[in-house]
Amino acid sequence: MRHLMSPLDLSVEELDTLLDLAQDIEAHPDKYAHACEGKKLATLFYEPSTRTRLSHEAAMLNLGGSVLGFSSADSSSASKGESVSDTIRTVSCYADICAMRHPKEGAPMVACQHSKIPVINAGDGGHQHPTQTLTDLLTIRSLKGRLNNLTIGLCGDLKFGRTVHSLINALVRYEGIRFILISPEELRLPEYIRHDVLDRNNIPYEEVVRLEDAMPQLDILYMTRVQKERFFNEEDYVRMKDFYILDKAKMKLAPEDMYVLHPLPRVNEISVEVDDDPRAAYFRQVQYGVYVRMALILTLLDIHVD
Ligand code: CP
Numbered sequence: 001m002r003h004l005m006s007p008l009d010l011s012v013e014e015l016d017t018l019l020d021l022a023q024d025i026e027a028h029p030d031k032y033a034h035a036c037e038g039k040k041l042a043t044l045f046y047e048p049s050t051r052t053r054l055s056h057e058a059a060m061l062n063l064g065g066s067v068l069g070f071s072s073a074d075s076s077s078a079s080k081g082e083s084v085s086d087t088i089r090t091v092s093c094y095a096d097i098c099a100m101r102h103p104k105e106g107a108p109m110v111a112c113q114h115s116k117i118p119v120i121n122a123g124d125g126g127h128q129h130p131t132q133t134l135t136d137l138l139t140i141r142s143l144k145g146r147l148n149n150l151t152i153g154l155c156g157d158l159k160f161g162r163t164v165h166s167l168i169n170a171l172v173r174y175e176g177i178r179f180i181l182i183s184p185e186e187l188r189l190p191e192y193i194r195h196d197v198l199d200r201n202n203i204p205y206e207e208v209v210r211l212e213d214a215m216p217q218l219d220i221l222y223m224t225r226v227q228k229e230r231f232f233n234e235e236d237y238v239r240m241k242d243f244y245i246l247d248k249a250k251m252k253l254a255p256e257d258m259y260v261l262h263p264l265p266r267v268n269e270i271s272v273e274v275d276d277d278p279r280a281a282y283f284r285q286v287q288y289g290v291y292v293r294m295a296l297i298l299t300l301l302d303i304h305v306d
Pocket residue numbers: 048049050051052053123132263264265
């Protein structure tokens with residue numbers, strides 16, 4: 001039985017196969033419409049979500065399966081003090097696969113150690129968000145035609161942004177990747193990722209504060225929200241929250257074939273005036289998130305469609 005805790009749980013070859021499957025699902029959705037008939041997905045969300053929970057559920061429904069679950073800790077027996085390990089033992093009796101989001105780093109890992117069904121990490125604290133990374137990789141590969149030889153700008157909250165941490169871990173395995181890390185000093189990428197992931201893999205990167213300086217060099221601009229829920233005090237959040245606002249004027253500095261991605265939700269960091277720019281790819285990214293989660297469910301349940 002396999003789980004997905006980190007993008008590194010999949011080898012590059014397995015990842016390529018999964019992305020190929022997602023692209024086949026996009027091209028031939030009818031072929032997969034009954035692939036999971038009789039199977040159930042449980043969504044165990046201890047933290048708010050729109051995309052990750054609903055896209056897992058849409059993915060299972062598109063595959064002909066059914067869904068059950070809870071969307072907040074308050075509406076589950078976690079509010080009475082039930083542990084993650086007891087919850088997953090229970091849910092293993094009800095479902096065939098589950099996706100778990102939890103504010104504590106490592107909670108889905110605890111779950112998979114006590115689970116009889118595959119567990120998907122749907123985001124754990126400031127740590128990892130592997131299915132967002134699969135979404136991002138599928139989006140980049142679909143739009144740029146490759147996952148190698150890219151200059152990627154990561155902008156915003158690089159300290160707490162788990163989507164950024166997961167994406168870096170996944171991309172360093174490809175040739176010719178270069179990062180421009182765009183953040184205020186207080187929200188720099190954590191040192192353990194700079195040293196253990198970037199330096200250890202000899203990945204070229206530079207750190208800049210001004211978004212304008214990075215724009216002309218980029219193949220992909222990955223914007224992120226300042227993570228209000230991870231700040232220890234409101235004052236720091238208020239000071240940081242509008243540090244970057246991508247607008248039409250800044251988009252003029254970017255190459256014609258650069259794409260803007262964002263895991264969403266956005267707050268103010270991308271002005272709505274950018275939405276009509278053909279390079280704004282964040283809502284296409286949402287759609288790719290359904291295809292890739294369909295591919296992931298099939299892969300973890302070891303279901304093959306001819
Ligand atoms: N991208 C993402 O994780 O969005 P949600 O928090 O809405 O699931």
